[in-house]
Amino acid sequence: MIAEKMIKIGNRVDVEITGLQKYGAFVRFGKNRGLIHISEIKSGYIADIHEIVAVGQKVKAQIIDIDEFDGKVSLSLRTLEAHPQTHHIQRKFHFNNSANKIGFQPFKDNLADWTEEQLAYLKQVKENQGA
Known part of the structure; x- marks a missing residue:
């Protein structure tokens, strides 16, 4: 209270x-x-x-x-603080830093490869179910 x-x-x-x-x-x-x-x-x-x-x-x-x-x-x-950072600025640094291997840029860079791998896996699963 x-x-x-x-x-x-x-x-x-x-x-x-x-x-x-x-x-x-x-x-x-x-x-x-x-x-x-x-x-x-x-x-x-x-x-x-x-x-x-x-x-x-x-x-x-x-x-x-x-x-x-x-x-x-x-x-x-x-x-x-004299120059407080916002959480947004801190997140932007971490998520856009490809060395951190997190965030959107590494995801974007690897999305095509991951998609191809997943489609190949699903094709194999479907073939195995039909056999």
Whole structure:
């Protein structure tokens, strides 16, 4: 439940980290509690949240969402960075980097070969069923 009615999306608040899980940091600010999801801790990949923040640490965060139904507050440290990266930019780098062997470009490059292989396999299965 939201204790203070003046809490709004976009507000910057001083928070204290009260707990850490692999998916994010639980925080307290005033009489309120919230969560900073691991994707909102900082731009870029985070392998271990414990290397970035610690229980008891006090930081400034920005409110990015309020679920008025159950009072959950989502916060972000990433939005307060000087040049925050968006998830879209990070995904674009990974998915368009053919060295990563993931994403759309490697799929596009291999689609014709995979299609031929699959059609040959299906033809063989059909021939074996008829025999």
